[in-house]
Amino acid sequence: MTESDPVSRARSAEAWKRHIVGQLKHRDRSQHDRYQELIRFYTRLLEKTRLTKGILSSSPRRPSVGSLLQHNDQLKKITGELAYQVLELQQQTRTRESLLEEQQYRLEAEKLRLAGAFDYRGVLQQQVEQVQLENAALKTKYDELLELQRREEAKLREEKLRGDRLLETMIQEKQQAAAHMNSRNQRRSRAREAHLQKELQSTRSKVTLESSRSMSPKRDLQLESREGGHSRLFRSLSVSSPRILSSFRDLFHRRRRGHSVCSMEEDLVFPVRVSLYARVPVRALQVLEAHEQGINAVRFSSSSHLLATGGTDREVKVWEVQSGSLTHRTTLEGSTGGITCIEFDPAGFRILAASYDKSALLWRLDDSVAKLTLTGHRRKVTAARFSGCLHQVVTGSEDRSIRVWDLQRAACVEVLEVSSSCSDLVCSENSVISGHFDSRIRVWDTRLLRCVQELPAQGKVTSLDISSDHRHLLSCCRDDCLQLVDLRGRSNERVCFRAEGFKCGSDSSKAVISPDGCFLAAGSADAAVYIWNVSTGKLETRLPDRHSSSISAVAWSLSGEYVVSVDKSRRAVLWSDI
Template sequence: MAAVTDNTRGDMTDPPGGRSSAPRAGSRSTETWKREIIRQLKHRDRNQHAMYQDLIRFYTQLLEKSSMAKGILSCTSRRPSSDSSNSLSSLLHQNNQLKKTTGELAYQVVELQQQIKIKECVLEEQHASLSEAERLWTGAFNARQELQERVAQVQEENTALKAEYDALLQRQSQAEAELREGKVRGGHLLEDMIHMKQQAAARMNNRNERRSRAREAHLQKELQSAARSKVTIDSCSSAPTSRSTSPKSEEQNESNERGHTRLFRSASATSPRILSSIRELFHRKRRGHSVCSQEEDLMIPVGFCLSARVPARARQVLEAHEQGINAVRFSSSSDLLATGGTDRVIKLWEVRGGSLSHRATLDGSTEGITCIDFDPAGSRILAASYDKSALLWRLDNSVPKLTLTGHSRKVTAARFSTLLHQVVTGSADRTIRLWDLQRAACVQVSEVASFCSDLVCSENCIISGHFDCKIRVWDTRTVGCVQELPAQGKVTSLDISSDHRQLLSCCRDDCLQLVELRRRSNERMCFRAEGFKCGSDSTKAVISPDGCFLAAGSADGAVYIWNASTGNLETRLPDKHSSSISAVAWSLSGEYVVSVDKSRLAVLWSDF
């Protein structure tokens, strides 16, 4: 603005003369141009004052210098020619300086423009990054809202599930209470049923005793009346009494006397009426509640083994059952073998010439077989089952002849007693029961404090093994435990020697224990071997028929045989079983040993 004022003043102080009109017109146009430039510059300064402040300052100076140069030139043109030569050089010098200054200013203007463009690019990038950040922030905000909505929904679902869980927990508590009440009622009903059966058995026993005493009294009366009556004996029907009897008839009479035992020495005992009465008495006795036939009552003599032979090799390996085998037993004649497993059947095998051939299959059990036993005559077979019962078969019939029910849990052991028509069972319900086969009823119950795993029978006593590491001896006459023998661990099986002098027990601590029963000290010997391991809670071990060896199957699939007198391992029979051996049986003839396992295999071993 100062430059503009100076130029105006210069124009107004021009020298007087007639030639001043043209310069004045030029000065007006110059002033109009300046005002326009100033107006634009002010407008630009208002818009970009901070950015172009330096440029405006330099440009204003340039305009001032340019205006001064034009004023000087105009003054010079109005001066006399004499002064033009002197001032021309100075004007040219000033013009060069102005051009130089103008170039520098233009260069600075270009540089500033480039810096402006760079800053504008940076500003655009910042705007773009700001937009991207705003977009990301918007997405994150939306995701946060969605997550909050999801959290609220999950909380609602959790609240509903918690309410359902509380309701289910309450129903479960009610169901458990009802179950406990049902178990209590079931226990009471079972006790009532057992009590009723015991009462029924006692009433039946009393009735049978009264009938027996009545029959005996009636028979005594008939015998007394027959003894008082006179009987005429014909010569053809009676034995000759004269000395002229032939030797042949005497030998026949002697043989008859040896073959039959006379109940009465009186001649009246041969009366047809007495014989018919005695015959009818025995027939009535057998027609009662007996499930045994006359042939079963006869005790067939059983052979004994003088010397058992230690097996050396496998004679036959076969898949005896469709599932695992739990029990194996030889008959008293050693020519018949029985196996029972979890497939709910018992299979009978004939042993001939060192091989096993299938003879028959006995079914009727609803669950797996746990134990097998032959009667001394070899005509019947008894089995314990998981279905809480014991079953009795005749060997000529595949249908069970008798089913003994009364246990509340699985039956783990079933044996024929030394008394005729009696069997003993042991169960997981911690009871031992004595059964009368003639009446198909339980006549004695012994409660135990532990799970019964196996049992054997001796004269007037029952020996049972339990999971509380004890062996108990029960007297059947006093119905009580008379002795407790400690064991090394959980008892899995028991076996008694043929002379009833030694008891073998197999325990879960991988040890066999042999106890002397006839000595008060109950001396015992333990048998162990490297590699032998009791495979399950029902592993069965046996004594050889002569009592010289012990045999048991191991979890590694091998049969271990010990010498009973020395305690040393006699032999080990490997490589035939691929799984744990569950039971071993030794034939009464001493020739064969059979081992069975959980993988359906049965192996026949012998020494030849």
């Protein structure tokens, strides 16, 4: 109980007294009203009696017996009426008294109920006070937690700034180390070339001397008249030049013993099996749940025997394509974010992937652990491609930059700043073509390291693809249009492809050109694959009813046999004309 309880009890007692006085006044008024009519009749009776007495007393002569009898009859009649009225009034009085007793009983019951309500009100007031105390304690605790959160957020911001500074410092150190490595490699290369030139000159003199001693003057004159001096020299070298052969052998052995992240088998150039005739798919051969979450990217290898998929579950899965079915081969791990783009190297030994975790990763097919991680972008990496050079890759990011990486040094060698986020890119000989969110396609010269041309697009660019002969560029835009650009001339003739029902599903939807360049394929938000004929510009076919959500990417095998489409509900579908 609190100190305010006596005061509240005194106030409640005064209110109770006022309530009782009011009830008494009300009862007095009600009872007075009930007997008022009886009193009025009684008063009239008294007045009539007085009047009769006055008449009798004022009469000058003695009344006769008949008049008295008549007067008595009138009095009896009046008295009977008054008595009957008295009885009726008494009956009404008893009825009202019983009603009053019932009301008093109900009043007592209401008083008891009111007393219980007052008691319950007191209990509720105590509960309210207790809840208020608890709320005050919780408010104090909440204020403490809020202050702790503010301090932790300030620490987090400081740690982020510190991490950014450390990252910038690390990038600068890597750039300095790369520049130092470049200069050292250049010095070594120049020294090696000078040494080889020196050995070549000494070998030339020795071979010339030996050949001059072994040949007769007549044979020398015939060779000199038949061939030039250089031809004669190289013919001699091809016959006997053990020192030069050993020099070249040592050079290749030294290269294999270096610290490069690429092996000799990866340096070899393998022929790419490109079909001269791509077959338009007509039915689904296989439908499978390829990932645990949505799939963002899909790509065939150059041999068309392997397929790679990557999704938001941070995994890259490799599948074998055999006899019209997909068989899981291996899972490549190491990314801490969702996969946005996948590409095989030309030889088919490595896989490059771009990730949401601001990096690009490189795997060998025989190792599930990432061999190399390229870090330096400030936002998610949306595209990663092998360039024309054997040991270079190019990445594009939402941080409005394009970076060129040297795989041998695992370092960034060039940074191209752009005014808009990069959504996708493709590489051609001595050039990089990038698509951006500002509805622009930019062509970069890797030798000049600058943008040499800008092509307008119909909307925000979501993907790019280049034909196998590097003559045509395909762009997919958010305005639900595919645009095919002719790269051979300066006019860059463009053709747009649309279809009723086709809708670009996201900012990363990917479309492809068939290996023979005759067809275009893209997935739509209505869960169907649309294929256009390039020569006619019309829709060739529509493949529905196999996906349950928006299709994010499509891949066409270089053999021309298969098409694979993936969607946001982790489903992959293998299509063919078989």
